[in-house]
Amino acid sequence: MSKSNYFSSKSVFGQLISLIDDKIIKDAVKKSDSDRYVKRFKSKDHLISMLFCSFAKCNSLREVSGAMLGLSGKTESFQLSHIPKRSTLSDANKNRKIDFFEDIYNKLLFEYGSVLSDSRIQDVLKKQVKIVDSTTISLFKDILSSVGRKSKEGKRKGGIKVHTVINADEKVPSLVWFSPASTHDHNFLEKLKCDDNTIYVFDKGYNDYKAFKHFTDKETGFVTRIANSSDIDHLIPIQNEHPISE
Numbered sequence: 001m002s003k004s005n006y007f008s009s010k011s012v013f014g015q016l017i018s019l020i021d022d023k024i025i026k027d028a029v030k031k032s033d034s035d036r037y038v039k040r041f042k043s044k045d046h047l048i049s050m051l052f053c054s055f056a057k058c059n060s061l062r063e064v065s066g067a068m069l070g071l072s073g074k075t076e077s078f079q080l081s082h083i084p085k086r087s088t089l090s091d092a093n094k095n096r097k098i099d100f101f102e103d104i105y106n107k108l109l110f111e112y113g114s115v116l117s118d119s120r121i122q123d124v125l126k127k128q129v130k131i132v133d134s135t136t137i138s139l140f141k142d143i144l145s146s147v148g149r150k151s152k153e154g155k156r157k158g159g160i161k162v163h164t165v166i167n168a169d170e171k172v173p174s175l176v177w178f179s180p181a182s183t184h185d186h187n188f189l190e191k192l193k194c195d196d197n198t199i200y201v202f203d204k205g206y207n208d209y210k211a212f213k214h215f216t217d218k219e220t221g222f223v224t225r226i227a228n229s230s231d232i233d234h235l236i237p238i239q240n241e242h243p244i245s246e
Contacts, residue, residue, distance in 0.1 A: 013055060014078040017048060022079075024107050034100035043100050045082045046092045050101075061086045061093075106174075113170055125199070127221065129168040132202035134188070136161050136181050163188040168201075186211060194218035204228075 025044050029035050034043040049064060058064045065086040084092070138159045159181030166173045177191055186208035192200060194214065199221035207227045215222050 017078040028103040032099040134163045194220040
């Protein structure tokens with residue numbers, strides 16, 4: 001068998017970009033109308049730029065722009081039509097609809113999800129097991145101070161909370177949601193899609209009996225721990241006709 005030369009002339013980054021079918025991008029652009037009134041920095045350029053930002057571990061838009069300028073003349077391998085300036089990238093991040101990126105992500109996860117897992121829990125349980133958790137990122141900038149929660153000292157620290165849903169069979173999340181750090185975890189449960197083919201696993205920070213009832217009505221499984229402050233005596237009556245004497 002002759003050796004394939006499909007990737008032979010491409011950089012590693014170019015090889016990764018080539019795994020994104022151009023039709024997926026075009027369909028996402030059409031669906032979200034993300035190129036309306038855009039003359040140069042199209043959605044595809046924006047996507048490639050942000051992927052470069054992630055893979056190159058850039059810490060600022062200026063760093064992204066500067067690093068990409070060094071790729072002048074080499075952009076053909078990863079299909080970039082326009083290298084953005086910092087201000088162009090900033091405006092695009094502010095104005096372009098996130099629906100475009102969400103659609104791309106979900107379609108890629110659907111297409112390549114089967115090769116991401118090491119084991120298949122679904123084959124055993126015959127249901128999807130999805131793990132829900134959150135983490136708080138502290139932000140101390142004055143402009144973000146209003147989104148934090150007050151500490152014991154009474155001072156408010158800025159921060160955002162990142163909620164993530166990941167399929168136990170996969171290595172990448174299927175849903176990520178950002179909220180102020182002061183937002184209670186249980187508010188995220190309304191973002192979850194319920195069906196009889198799914199079991200959600202989350203800790204007691206997500207305790208919400210209305211949500212539990214909704215899961216039950218939708219025949220959606222869930223596994224959690226009861227909060228320490230919960231009064232479960234009226235939920236699980238204990239009958240002991242023959243109490244053990246001390």
